[in-house]
Amino acid sequence: MMELVDALGFRGLFAPKSDAAEHAEVDEDRKVRLGMFFYIAADVILAIFFFGSYIFLRGYNTNDRWVPPPVAHKIGSGPLAATAWVMGIALAGAIVYSVGQWAHHKRIYAFFTGAMAVALALYLVDLAAQIYVIAHQRFDVTDGSFASAFTVLSGYHVYHMTLGVFLGLGIVVRAARGLYRRPAERGGHQQHAAAAEGRELPAATTPHHRTGISAIGYYWYYAALYSVAVWLLLIIQPPLPLGK
Amino acid sequence: MSGRSEPAGAAVETGTGFQGINRFWYYLWPSHVTGVVLAFVGYYAGSAITGMFVGTDDYHGDQTLLIGFVGLVLGWLIGVGALTLPLQWVFGVAEPNNRHEQERLTYPRDGWWRYFRFNTDHKAIGIQYLLLVLGMLAIGGLLAMLIRANLMHPGSLLVGTDTYNTLVSMHGMLMISTMFTAIVGPFGNFVIPIMIGARDMAFPRLNALSWHLAIVGVVIFLFQPFVGGTQTGWTFYAPLADQTGRGGDAFAFGVLVIMVSSALAAINIITTVITMRAPGMTWTRLPVFVWGILGANILTATATTSINAALIEIMLDRGWQTTFFLNTAPNQATPVTGGGQAFLSEVLFWFFGHPEVYLIALPGFAVVLEIVPVFSRKPLYTYGLSVIGIMGVTAISFMVWGHHLFVSGWEQQLRGFYMGTTELISIPTGFVFLGILGTLWRGNLWMSVPMAWVFAFLWTFLIGGITGVYLSDVPADIQLHGNYFVIAHFHYVILGSALWAFFAAVTYWFPKMTGRYMDERLGWIHFWTVQVFFNMTFGIFFWLGLEGLPRRVADYSSKFDLGMSLASIFAFCLGGAMLVFFANVVWSWLYGEKAGPNPWRAKTLEWQTPTPVPIENFETIPVVTTWPYNYGTAEAEPQATVAGVTAEPAMGPHEPTMGP
Numbered sequence: 001m002m003e004l005v006d007a008l009g010f011r012g013l014f015a016p017k018s019d020a021a022e023h024a025e026v027d028e029d030r031k032v033r034l035g036m037f038f039y040i041a042a043d044v045i046l047a048i049f050f051f052g053s054y055i056f057l058r059g060y061n062t063n064d065r066w067v068p069p070p071v072a073h074k075i076g077s078g079p080l081a082a083t084a085w086v087m088g089i090a091l092a093g094a095i096v097y098s099v100g101q102w103a104h105h106k107r108i109y110a111f112f113t114g115a116m117a118v119a120l121a122l123y124l125v126d127l128a129a130q131i132y133v134i135a136h137q138r139f140d141v142t143d144g145s146f147a148s149a150f151t152v153l154s155g156y157h158v159y160h161m162t163l164g165v166f167l168g169l170g171i172v173v174r175a176a177r178g179l180y181r182r183p184a185e186r187g188g189h190q191q192h193a194a195a196a197e198g199r200e201l202p203a204a205t206t207p208h209h210r211t212g213i214s215a216i217g218y219y220w221y222y223a224a225l226y227s228v229a230v231w232l233l234l235i236i237q238p239p240l241p242l243g244k
Numbered sequence: 245m246s247g248r249s250e251p252a253g254a255a256v257e258t259g260t261g262f263q264g265i266n267r268f269w270y271y272l273w274p275s276h277v278t279g280v281v282l283a284f285v286g287y288y289a290g291s292a293i294t295g296m297f298v299g300t301d302d303y304h305g306d307q308t309l310l311i312g313f314v315g316l317v318l319g320w321l322i323g324v325g326a327l328t329l330p331l332q333w334v335f336g337v338a339e340p341n342n343r344h345e346q347e348r349l350t351y352p353r354d355g356w357w358r359y360f361r362f363n364t365d366h367k368a369i370g371i372q373y374l375l376l377v378l379g380m381l382a383i384g385g386l387l388a389m390l391i392r393a394n395l396m397h398p399g400s401l402l403v404g405t406d407t408y409n410t411l412v413s414m415h416g417m418l419m420i421s422t423m424f425t426a427i428v429g430p431f432g433n434f435v436i437p438i439m440i441g442a443r444d445m446a447f448p449r450l451n452a453l454s455w456h457l458a459i460v461g462v463v464i465f466l467f468q469p470f471v472g473g474t475q476t477g478w479t480f481y482a483p484l485a486d487q488t489g490r491g492g493d494a495f496a497f498g499v500l501v502i503m504v505s506s507a508l509a510a511i512n513i514i515t516t517v518i519t520m521r522a523p524g525m526t527w528t529r530l531p532v533f534v535w536g537i538l539g540a541n542i543l544t545a546t547a548t549t550s551i552n553a554a555l556i557e558i559m560l561d562r563g564w565q566t567t568f569f570l571n572t573a574p575n576q577a578t579p580v581t582g583g584g585q586a587f588l589s590e591v592l593f594w595f596f597g598h599p600e601v602y603l604i605a606l607p608g609f610a611v612v613l614e615i616v617p618v619f620s621r622k623p624l625y626t627y628g629l630s631v632i633g634i635m636g637v638t639a640i641s642f643m644v645w646g647h648h649l650f651v652s653g654w655e656q657q658l659r660g661f662y663m664g665t666t667e668l669i670s671i672p673t674g675f676v677f678l679g680i681l682g683t684l685w686r687g688n689l690w691m692s693v694p695m696a697w698v699f700a701f702l703w704t705f706l707i708g709g710i711t712g713v714y715l716s717d718v719p720a721d722i723q724l725h726g727n728y729f730v731i732a733h734f735h736y737v738i739l740g741s742a743l744w745a746f747f748a749a750v751t752y753w754f755p756k757m758t759g760r761y762m763d764e765r766l767g768w769i770h771f772w773t774v775q776v777f778f779n780m781t782f783g784i785f786f787w788l789g790l791e792g793l794p795r796r797v798a799d800y801s802s803k804f805d806l807g808m809s810l811a812s813i814f815a816f817c818l819g820g821a822m823l824v825f826f827a828n829v830v831w832s833w834l835y836g837e838k839a840g841p842n843p844w845r846a847k848t849l850e851w852q853t854p855t856p857v858p859i860e861n862f863e864t865i866p867v868v869t870t871w872p873y874n875y876g877t878a879e880a881e882p883q884a885t886v887a888g889v890t891a892e893p894a895m896g897p898h899e900p901t902m903g904p
Contacts, residue, residue, distance in 0.1 A: 025865050031446050031519040038511045042545045049553035049592065053568060056588050065571070065583030141566050145583040148566035152557065170334040177336040 029211045036215040040222045043160075047226060050156060051233060054149040058237055067146045067239050074138040079150055080234045082133040086157065087227040089129055093122035094224035097168075101217055104180060104210065113175040120168040123220070126227075127161035130154060146239045153230050160223040167216045180213060274325030276360040283460070286319020287312045306493050306563040309471065313464055313497045320460045325362045326453050346448065350859055362456065364448035367857055370434025371757065372455050377429055377746075380422040380462060382826065387415035389819050392812040398802050408798040409475035410491060414468060416478025417495065421465075421502050423742040424544070424600065425458065427607035428506075431749050432513055432537045434757055438850040439531050441522020441868060443860045446515040450508055457505035465498025467491070477796055479597070480554075482569030482589035486561045493562060500555045503548040510544035513537060522849070524868035531848050531872050532624060532679075535631045536610020539638040540603050547599035547642070554592035590652055598645035602637055604738055608705075608745035609634060609676045612698050615752055616683045617873045618846045619695040624873040625682025626675070633675030640669045650721045659718045666716035673709065677702070688876065693767035697748035700775055701740055708736030711786070726796075729789025732782045739778065747771075747825065755843050759855045760836030766828040773821035780814040848872045 058066055067075060100115030134154050139147045174180060272278060291312030298304040321327050350365035351358035358365075359372055391411050394402050401408060433451065437444055445451045468474050472489030480499075485492055517538050521530070557568040567582025569589050617624045624630065646654075646662030680702065689695065711733040714720045724730060747770075754762045788807045793800055800808065842851040849868070853861060 025443070026520050031515060034519060035446055035511060035515040038514055038545065042507055042511065042549060045546050046549040046552055049550055049595075053553065053557060053588060053592070056591070057568070057583060057585060060583065060585050068583070141560075141564055142582075145567045145585075148557075148560065148568050148582070148584070151566065152560065152568075166330075166334065170336075173334060174336040179336055 029214075032211050033215050033218070036218050040218055043222070047156065047229070050149075050152055051229070054153065054233065055237055057145040057149055066144065068144045071139050071143040071147070072240060074143075075146075075239050076138075078138055079239060080231070082137070083154075083227070083231045083234055086126060086130050086133060086154075087224075087231045089122055089126040090157075090161075090224040090227045093119045093126060094221050096122060097217060097220050101210075101213055104213060107181075109175075109178070109181060112180070113172070116168070116172045116175050119220070120165065120172050123161060123165050123168055127158065127165055130157050130161060134158070150239070153233075157223070157227055157230065160226055164220055164223050167219060171213060171216055174212070180210070271354070271357060274323060274328070274362060275357070276324060279320045279323035279456075282319035282323030283316045284319070286315035286317070286322075288315075289319075290315025305490060306559075309490060309493045310497060310559055310563050313493070316464065317457075317460055317501060321453075321456065324456055326449075326456055329449055346444075347859070349449070349452075352859055362452050364444070364452045365859060366433050366437050366445050366448065366451060367757075369451050369455050370430045370432075373425065373429030373433055373458075374750075374757070376455070376459055376462070377422055377426045378826065378829065380418060380425070381822075383466070384415055384419040384422055385819055385822055387411050387418065389816060391415060392815040394798065395800075395808050396812045397809060398800055398805055401798050405798045406473055406475055406489070407469070409477070409796070410469055410473030412796055413474045413477055413480075413495065414465075417480075417499060418462075418465065419738075420478060420600065420604070421462070421499070423604045423738055423746075424506065424540075424607075426742055426746040427611055427749055428509070428513070428537055428540060428544075429455075429458070430757075431533075431611070431753055432509075432541075432607070435753060435850050436513065436534055436537060437516060437520070438853060438857060438861050439534060439848055440517060440520060441525055441849055441862070441866050442516060442520035443862065443865075445512050446520055447512050450512050454505045454509035454512065457501055457508070461498050461501030461505060463498075464494055464501060467494035467498070479593055480558070480589075481593065482558060482561070482584075482586040485558050485589065486570055493559065496555045496559050496562070500552060500559075503552050503555075506544050507548045507552075510541035510548075513541045514545065522865050522868050526868075528628075529868055529871050531614060532627060532630055532634075533610045533614035533848075536606050536613065536634050539634045540606040540610070542638055543599045543603045543606070543641060547596045547603065549596075550592050551596035551600075554589055554596070557592075558589065587652065587654070590649060594645040594648040595642075597648060599641045601734070601738070602641040605705075605741040606634060606637060608701065608741035609637075611745040611749045611752075612701050613676065613679055614848075615694050615748055616680050616698050617875050618752075618844050619690040619692055619698070620683050620687030621690070621875045622683050622687040623871075623875055623877060624679060625685070626679050627871075627873065629675045630679035633672040633679070636672030636675070637669060640665060640672065644669055647716055647721070650718055651725045663716055663718050667713060670709065670713060677706075692751075693762070693764060693771060694748045694752040696768070696771050697744045697751070700744045700771070701748070704736055704740030704744060704778075706740075708733055708738075708740050712737060724789060726794055727789040728785045728793045728795055731795050732785035732789060735782045735785070750829070752844070753850075754832065755839035756841075756850060756853075756855055756857070758833055758836070759839060760832055761839045761843065762832040763828050763836060766824055766831070770821060770824040770828060773824065774818065777814050777818035777821055781811050781818055784811045784814070847874065 060066070096115055096119040100112050100119060103109075103112040103115055134151060137147075137150075141147050141151045291308045294308045294311040295304075298307055318327075346364065349363065350368065351361050351363055354361065358368055359375075363369065363372070390403075391408070394400065394408055394411070403411070433445070468491035471491050471494055473491040474480070474495045475488050476484045476492065476495075480492075480495060485496070517530075517534055557566070560566040561568055561570060561584075567584035569586045570584045571582055613624065613630055643665040644662060646658055647666045650659055650662075680698070711729070715724060715730065715733060751762050751767060754760070784807050788804055788811070791804065791807075793804050793807075839855065841853065841855045844851065849866065849872075850857075852866070
C-alpha cells in the first residue's frame with residue numbers, strides 16, 4: 001500500500017526533506033508537488049464558489065423560475081446523463097494515468113510511456129465530449145439560471161481538461177524522449193544488461209525523476225474528481241424540483 | 245541598480261553591422277516592447293475575429309471586447325516571452341531546474357534594460373512591482389483629485405454624472421488593488437527570499453508571470469473611460485454591473501487578471517516560505533514580517549477566488565446573456581424569466597471583500613512589527629502573541645463579511661452573529677498592537693522616518709479601527725451605512741495600515757534595494773504634510789457622515805458646502821504632499837547618499853548580505869543560529885553570519901549613539 005502511495009507521488013508532501021534531498025539546498029521534488037497542491041487548493045475553492053452559486057440560485061427557486069416552464073420539458077435526464085459520460089471518461093483517464101505512474105515506479109518505461117499516451121487520448125476525448133455536451137444540450141445559456149449555472153460548471157471542466165491535456169502532452173513527449181529516466185537508463189541498456197546477467201538494478205528512480213509526473217498526476221486526479229463532484233451535485237440538487 | 249553581478253572580465257559586444265543587428269534583436273526580443281506590440285495585435289485579432297462571427301450590436305459588443313482582452317493578454321505574454329518556457333517544457337527542450345537557463349533569465353548583463361524583460365530574479369521583480377505600485381498610486385491619487393474637484397461645491401460637477409461615477413469606481417478599485425500589492429509585491433518579492441535564506445522564490449518564472457499579469461490587468465482596467473465607463477462603484481454589484489456601459493467589461497476583466505496574478509503570487513510565496521527556509525530557520529525564528537506576508541497570502545489564495553467567481557459570472561451575464569444575477573436576460577428581444585439573484589453578487593463580492601481588507605492590513609502589521617524592534621533597539625515584545633494575532637486575524641477574517649450586508653435586506657437573525665465576529669477580530673488585532681507598544685515601551689528609540697510612520701500607523705489605524713467597532717454594531721451601522729462616516733473609517737484603516745506601512749517599508753528597505761538612503765529632509769516634509777492634510781481631510785468626513793451626507797453622490801445639499809469645500813482643499817494639499825514622496829523616490833534613487841550593507845544595524849538575514857545583493861543572494865546558504873530580534877540583549881548577534889559581510893557593521897552616518 002505504501003509502495004502505491006509512493007508510486008502515485010503522495011508520500012512526503014508535508015514532511016521535511018526526503019533522504020534524496022538531504023544534500024541539496026532545497027527539496028525540489030517536495031517544492032514542486034507542494035506548489036501544485038496549493039494551486040489545486042485554490043482551484044477547489046473557486047469550484048466551491050461555482051457550486052455555491054448553483055445551490056444558492058436553486059435555493060431561491062420560486063415561481064418556477066430556476067428552470068422556467070418552457071425549458072423544463074427540455075431538461076429531462078439530459079444534464080445528468082451527459083455529465084455521467086464525461087465523468088466516466090475522465091475517471092478512466094485518471095486510472096490509466098495512475099497505472100502509468102505505477103509502471104514508472106517499476107521502471108517499465110515502455111509501458112509507462114504507452115499508458116501516458118492512452119491517458120492523454122482519454123483526456124482529449126473527454127475534452128471533446130464536454131464541449132459537445134455544452135453545445136448540444138436542448139436548452140440555451142439564456143434559458144434561466146439553471147442553464148447558466150450548469151454551463152459554467154461544465155465550462156470549468158473544459159478549462160481543467162484543456163490545461164490537463166497541455167500538461168499530459170508534455171508528459172508523453174518527455175517520456176518518449178526518456179527524460180523521466182536516469183541518464184544511464186535512457187537507452188534501456190542497463191535493464192537489458194541486468195536481466196541478461198540475472199542481477200537486480202539499484203533502487204528505484206529518484207524523486208527528481210518522478211516530480212513532474214507526480215505533480216501533474218495531482219492535477220489529473222483533481223480534474224477527474226471535479227467531474228464526479230458535478231455529477232453528484234446534479235443528483236443531490238437536481239435541476240427540477242421534487243415531484244416535477 | 246541592486247541585484248546585478250557581472251562575471252569578471254565580461255566582454256561587451258560592439259554594435260556595428262551584423263553584430264549591431266544581432267545586438268538590437270537580442271535586446272528587443274523578448275521584452276516589454278515586443279509585448280506591447282503583440283498585445284495590440286492580439287487585441288485587434290481577438291476582437292476582429294469575434295466580430296466577424298457575432299457582429300457588433302449592443303450585447304455582442306461585450307463579447308467582442310472581452311475576447312479582444314483575452315487576445316491582448318495572450319499577445320502580451322507571448323511578446324514578453326512568458327509562454328516560451330512552457331512550450332519548451334512540453335516539447336522536452338527545457339529542463340525545469342537547469343541552472344544555466346535560470347541564470348540567463350535574470351539577464352545579468354543587461355543593465356537597466358533587465359527591468360523591461362521577463363526577468364525571473366526576485367529582486368528585479370520586486371523593483372518592477374515597486375514601480376508598478378508607484379504608478380498605480382499616482383493614477384489612483386489623480387482620480388481622487390478629480391473626484392474632489394467635482395465635489396468642491398454643490399452643483400459644481402465638472403464632468404457628467406456618468407463620468408463622475410466612473411471616477412469613483414476606478415479610484416476605489418484601483419486603490420484597493422494598489423494597497424494589497426503595495427507591500428507584498430515589492431517587499432514580499434525582494435526581501436522574503438533573502439530573509440529566509442533562500443536563493444530565489446520557489447517558482448521564479450511563475451513569479452515573473454505574476455507581475456506581467458498584474459501590469460496587463462491594470463492596463464485593461466484603465467481602458468474603462470475609453471469604452472464607456474463603469475458607473476457601479478468599486479463593489480460592482482449586479483444588476484448595475486450587468487447593465488453598465490462597456491467599461492464594465494474592462495473593469496471585470498482587468499480585476500480578474502489582477503486577482504489571478506495575486507493568487508499565483510500567493511501560492512508562490514506560501515510554497516517558498518514552507519520549503520525554502522535556510523537550515524536553522526525554524527518557524528519560531530521566522531521574522532515576523534514573513535509571518536505577516538504568509539497570513540496575507542493565505543487570504544489571497546483563498547479569498548480572491550470568490551470575486552473571481554463573481555466576475556466570471558458577471559462577464560457571462562454581460563457577454564453571453566446568462567442569468568446569474570438577473571431575473572430577465574437583458575437585450576433579448578423576448579425577455580425570459582431567469583431566476584437569477586442580484587443578491588448573489590453581493591454575497592460573492594463581500595466574501596472576498598472583507599478578507600481583502602485584511603489582505604491589505606496584514607502586510608502593514610508585518611512591516612510595522614518588523615521595523616519597531618530595529619528602531620527601539622529592543623527585542624520584539626510578545627513575538628508569539630503577535631504571530632497568533634496575525635494568524636487569528638487571518639482566520640477570523642472569513643467570518644465577518646456579513647457586516648457589509650446589515651442593511652441589504654437579508655435575514656435579520658444573521659446580523660447578531662456577524663456583529664459578534666466583527667468585534668471579536670479586534671482581539672487578535674489588539675495582540676499586534678500589544679507587540680508594537682510593548683516593544684516601544686522603554687526602548688532606546690531612534691526617531692527615523694520609518695519609525696515616524698510606525699507612530700502614524702498606531703494613531704491612524706487606532707482611529708480607523710475604533711470607528712470600525714462602531715460600524716460593526718448593527719444599530720449604528722443602520723444609521724451610518726453608505727455615508728461619509730464609512731468613507732472616513734476605511735480611509736483611516738487602509739491608509740493607516742497599508743499606505744503608512746508602505747512608506748515605512750520603502751524608507752526602511754530602500755538602502756538595500758538601491759544602495760542609497762532616501763533623503764531624510766524630504767522624508768520628514770512628506771511625513772508631516774501627509775499627516776496634517778490627511779487628518780484634516782478625512783476627519784471632516786467623519787463629521788459629514790454623522791450629519792448624514794451619503795457617499796457616491798455627485799451633488800449634495802448646500803448644508804454640507806463648507807465641509808466638502810474644506811475637505812477638497814485639504815485633499816489637494818494631501819495630493820501635493822504625495823508629490824514630495826514621488827520626488828524623494830526619484831531623486832534619492834538617482835542621487836541619494838550611498839548606504840552600506842546594513843545602515844540600520846538590523847539582524848535579519850537580508851541585512852547580512854552585501855549591497856547590491858548578488859544574483860544568487862548568498863555564496864553559500866547561511867545556517868541560522870538565533871532569533872532575529874535580540875536587540876539590546878547579551879546575545880546581540882545577527883541571525884546568521886554570511887560570508888563576505890562583517891557581522892557587526894560600523895555605525896551608519898544617520899545613526900545616533902545607541903546600544904546594540
